[in-house]
Amino acid sequence: MKNIFRIFKADVKGLLKNFFALVIALGLCALPALYAWFNIYANWDPYANTGNIRIAVASLDKGWTNKDGEELNMGQNVIDNLKESDSIGWVFLDTEKEALDGVYSGDYYAAVVIDEDFTYSMYNAIADNFTNPKITYYENQKKNAVASKITDTAVSTLQTSINEQFIKAVTETVFQTTNGISDELSDTDAVNTFIQKIDAVNENLKGYSSMIDSFVAGNVSIGDVTNDANNSLSQGQSLIGDGIGKLEEGQKGLDSTQASFQNFSTNVTNSMNQIQNSINTISNQISQAQLEQNAETLTNDMKDIMDNAKALSDEIQSLQKELQDTQKEQTEQNVQDVLNQLEDLKNKADGLQQSGSLDIDSIQESIEQQKKDLEDKVNDLNDQNQDAVNKELDGVKDKVDEIGQKAQDAVDGDTAKAVSDGVGKGVQAVQNSLSTYADTVKQMNELYNNRVVPQVNTMISNLSDTLQNVESLLTNLSSTMDGMKDIFNGVDTTLGTLNTSMSQLQGMINKTSDKLTDVLDRLEGASESEQMEIIMQLLAGDPDTYSEFFSQPVEVEDNYIYEVANYGSGVAPFYSTLAIWVGMTLLVSLVKVHADKEGLVQVKPHELFFGRYLLFFLLSQVQTLIIVLGDLYLLKIQCLHPLEFWIASAVASFTFSMLIYALTIAFGDIGKALAVVVMVIQIAGSGGTYPIEALPTFFKAVYIFFPFPYAINAMRECIGGMYQNTYSLCLVELLVFAVAGLLIGLVIRIPFIKINHYIEKRMEDTKML
Secondary structure, eight states: OHHHHHHHHHHHHHHHHOHHHHHHHHHHHHHHHHHHHHHHHHTSOTTTTGGGSEEEEEEOOOOEEOTTSOEEOHHHHHHHHHHTOOSSEEEEESOHHHHHHHHHHTSOSEEEEEOTTHHHHHHSTTTTTTOOOOEEEEEOTTTOHHHHHHHHHHHHHHHHHHHHHHHHHHHHHHHHHHHHHHHHHHHTTOHHHHHHHHHHHHHHHHHHHHHHHHHHHHHHHHHHHHHHHHHHHHHHHHHHHHHHHHHHHHHHHHHHHHHHHHHHHHHHHHHHHHHHHHHHHHHHHOOTTTTTTTHHHHHHHHHHHHHHHHHHHHHHHHHHHHHHHIIIIIIHHHHHHHHHHHHHHHHHHHHHHHHTSOOOHHHHHHHHHHHHHHHHHHHHHHHHHHHHHHHHHHHHHHHHHHHHHHHHHHHHSHHHHHHHHTOHHHHHHHHHHHHHHHHHHHHHHHHIIIIIHHHHHHHHHHHHHHHHHHHHHHHHHHHHHHHHHHHHHHHHHHHHHHHHHHHHHHHHHHHHHHHHHHHHHHHHTSOHHHHHHHHHHHHOOOHHHHHHHHHSOOOOOOOOTTOOSOHHHHHHHHHHHHHHHHHHHHHHHHSOOSOOOTTOSSOOHHHHHHHHHHHHHHHHHHHHHHHHHIIIIISOOOOSOHHHHHHHHHHHHHHHHHHHHHHHHHHTHHHHHHHHHHHHHHHHHSSSSSOGGGSOHHHHHHGGGSSHHHHHHHHHHHHHOOOTTHHHHHHHHHHHHHHHHHHIIIIITGGGHHHHHHHHHHHHHTTOO
16 A cells, blocks of 8 residues: 555656646646536527528418408418517518529528418318418528528428418308308397207207217128128138148159159069060070070070069059059049138138128139139049050050960970970071060060150149149138238228227217207297397307417426426536546546556555556546536536535546546557547447437447446436436446456456557557557
């Protein structure tokens, strides 16, 4: 501890003994305060001088003359009202061209042009198909971003004012008309006629109320039907899903059949190759000299040919049966399942059609047509493919039977005996038979591979394509049903909204009818003079009073929570916090952070750290005190809790000084750069000026990891008023960053000491840094 205070004492003495160093230190203490004060003062009341923002106004209104001959010009009235307003620098011009030229050239921030039929539209809106009075607004957004927002607000206020005048004019016209009717009634004996009119209107209103009841009941019925239709569609989609599953199973069956056929083709080819090899062997063994010796072998080979031919014939017959079973049982069953699904969908469509919920004739016809096309296609495919394949397989089987018969004849007949007896002429007979056998096997092999196999493959491929087409049909039909469900849901929502509106309208009608019924009851038992008085009270009224009420029917009562006197006081926490950070950044840039070890005994690294830090802490606190005193007594910001404001600023100063000092002593110039980067991020994304909710997603995600928001919120509590323990909580959260600074300066710094020395040496070598 002694070394820490020795370092601090030496730093203070050195500062006081050197006049120039003392002047620089005082300047560093005052400079951040100037930064804060200028920004706060510039934002003190930015809307107080909006009268200097020039907006051009041109009225093209021709005016309008009412039935009493009175000339009215609401456009001129608007201009007269604007001339009395000094919140915006309104500039009044004669033509639209002058106004637009000024906006394009930048002489005016915006322009407002009043339409030539402005007055006529205002007084004849009801009689003239509700044509709105129109003003046109032009804005130069390039000139200044903030000015554009101010001019938008000014024009919006102008629009609100004109809307109030419009409602006032229409209401005044309506009540002047009713007063005219009242005068006519008082001058003529039309009381009975008027009573009859009221009674007729009342009956009509009651009829309208009954109609609304019927309409709402009808909507409820339609809603029930649409719900039933939705349920039916859901069931139909479930059936379609089952059908698609069946088709996929059929497709897998076809794939299995094709694989089985490939295996069978391989077996047939192997059998024919064995027959061919046997024939070749026999042919090679036959000679005049060796015929007797090979007689027995020849006979056995003949028997092998016969056995192979019989086995091949059986396999061909099995293939025919397997193809028939596969095509008729498996494929037709899967297709029949799909047809059943389509039939179910057709029945559902019939149910929807009978319920009257939707016209789906086109969907029903599409399902029926797809069903018929599928049946025809499957029948044609069965007939054509089965006939063609059976025809080719019968031809192959006949050839195989012929080979087998000839081999049987050769074994059973005289050929074997002739061979065994050595009759020479038998050799030639056998060779001729073998040649015939070889040609027959070759023809059979070509017939099978070139005609039978392609026919079977084509049949399987056609069946697969048919199943895929049906599956595509069902998928499209399911999508169509999804669209129909969306339509029904939209209808149900619309009906609900319509019923609500109708109920509200019915309430208004019933209320009006009740009032008319009350008036009629009062008129029924009154004398003629009393009847006239009742009617006059019903119709008569002050047009100005009524128009004033209808133009502003709702009165807003303003209540401000934690009210702040001006915008400058509102931004003082942000600019004061920023000035404290800037001040400490200037200190580490101009004052050395490493203490001198000269005159110290057994000094430790943490003593050097804290010994020099005390100087930075002192200077930072002086900076903060100047900032706070200037805010409170020079600018006189609103502050309900001055002492707490200074404490919050002092805690922020301690946290910032510790964090920036630790970054600098741990990472050198890189640490100084990091301090600047953190400051830049916090200027944009701390919520000091704009609400954090209005900032981009990046700032909303990272702002809680920086110290600015907690310091700003603590100061705001002092300016606008405290809420529970928010102030204390903000200070505790702020001190967490001071602890982080200690970890950086005392622990994380250690591995980077040598690296920092190396970087500093290299920078000194440049003789520039």
